[in-house]
Amino acid sequence: MTPHRLLPHRPFAWRAFADRMEPGRAALNSLSNRTRWGRAAAIHAAGIKANDPREGKAMTFIRSLCVALALTGLAGMAAEAQTGPLRITITDGVIEPLPFAAPQFIAENPGAAEVAAQISQVVAADLTGTGLFREIPASAFISPVTSFEAPVAYADWKAINAQALITGAVSAGTDGRINVKFRLYDVFSGAPLGDGLQFGGGQGDWRRMAHKVADQIYARITGESPYFDSRVAYVAESGPKDQRLKRLAIMDYDGANVQYLTDSSTIVLAPRFSPSGDRVLYTSFETGFPRIKLMDLASVSSRALAELQGNMTFAPRFSPDGGTVVFSLSQDGNTDLYAMKLSSGATTRLTNAPSIETAPSFSPDGSKIVFESDRSGNQQLYVMSAGGGEATRISFGEGRYGTPVWSPRGDMVAFTKQNAGRFHIGVMRTDGSEERLLTASFLDEGPTWSPNGRVIMFTREGAGAAGVAQLYSVDISGRNLKAVPMQGGASDPDWSPLLP
């Protein structure tokens, strides 16, 4: 184990570089004055994040991508989206991923050849993995890119219908550090989109650098905040179903760089990142009884959350400011919700009912908690003030609802639904309206949001003795359902914030 690589908050040094081909703001302004601005504005109304003035310009980039994003829109959802000019495409369900060309990044010295190829692959994989982009194979390219500084032959890229062009270059220093730079071009406008950027890091950080490049491209084209440079804490599983071995683990969002944080000597469950990504709460059977533990990721050292009365503590989550942990505590067969100040250990009881209250999750502003309770007779979702008190039921559909998680944008709750022998991952507004089920299988559970609220990762387990738990992800539109590429079984994912 290499603890230094666990440090999730080591920022890269960024700098934009002077770009002789870069018209800068002028290019963006000209984009914004084009007639397609109107369509972008309509998409804002459909609920795409609208507080970034650059977004409107970015969204004009390509109509098909706008359609795809409108379908994934959090705030607007179907009703508002259907009032816009994109309605026909939406109801047709036609999604045409945006075709891009990404010639292999140029190695500016021989030592950078291998890592340049690797970075190129990861950038392309990040983008295509969203389902919003399609990579044009290099065999279709008309003109090779031999120099990062050479003028772009827009006509050659237009001819193969590449709507975005990504160029990059990598150099390797003798000190083990590498430097990566890239540019993004709007081929049909014949202009760069945004500044060229470059940054440096250790050779071992090349994956993070690739994710940073892809994050920039994703953000510029979609106007959304990105999510590629992020990690996932989860439980690695092995062994037969009745003797499962479980280990706490952490990996990049795409399944790479797996690192184990505990051995398999005791059951561990449901890790949850701190808001800054440097600590993880989880539940461990180390004492023989389920107890919450808190791990510092840099040192990979854990401590019990606190000495608490009661038989079992579990289902912890941090408050958005990181200062409070909300969790379940069971005493004499009854499970309620509690909140603990990490600084003092002072604990407050939030619910007091003979029913099961568990799976609490804070709203991003810290003012409310969504949780599950069977006080009505079976599992349903409720929202209450972060200080406890009266709770409002928000789930009313058929079946049982559990594991609610507030979205990073604050407007949605993801949940597990159990109905008629099937499990679903779904989303609803925080008042319970506009429920939509994204998945269905023998056993899906435990959603976690990507940092930008566009993608949900969850556990899917197969039936029977051979059933293995795996991590899956799905776009909140319900599209792009896929297994996270990993070795072995895995469960209980928790997606980190975007790394700095």
Add this chain to the structure above:
Amino acid sequence: MNKLNSLLLVAGVVALAACNNPDRYGAGGAGAGGMGAGGISQGGLGDPSDPNSIAYFNQTVGDRVHFAVDQSTLSPEAQTTLTQQANWLNSHPAYTAIIEGHADEQGTRAYNLALGDRRANAAKNFLIANGVAGTRLQTVSYGKERPLAVCSDEACYTQNRRAVTVLGAAGGV
């Protein structure tokens, strides 16, 4: 009662109880002790024909009770078994017990932990009502983490929705 115990004492009881509990994590692939599916030949459980042995408790008295889907109420059959357990424990005061609550896989992880806790406490409270001192009894929930049978239909689920009374020597306490 357990909330008053020190962590050390809890850990000691757990260590003792683990000796004969095939369900407990790390106990190896012994199988289901009380149900006669293997593991009963392990040392330490005694001769199942000896009414003072742990093996006798597991097999003849019956170390486990079962529950309906998403329920923790004790069926008449479960009450019969627990009455026999209470009688045995009352006549064997040297033993303590940890009651393990389990759920089948048809439920979310956290909820099933809470449900297993309910089941274990339902069994514990019944034993206390039938004269067993609460200080001799602990509970733990495994939720859906330790199924006994691994098929994904009711034939297995009904075995997995259980509360198992795992005996341990009281030691010097």
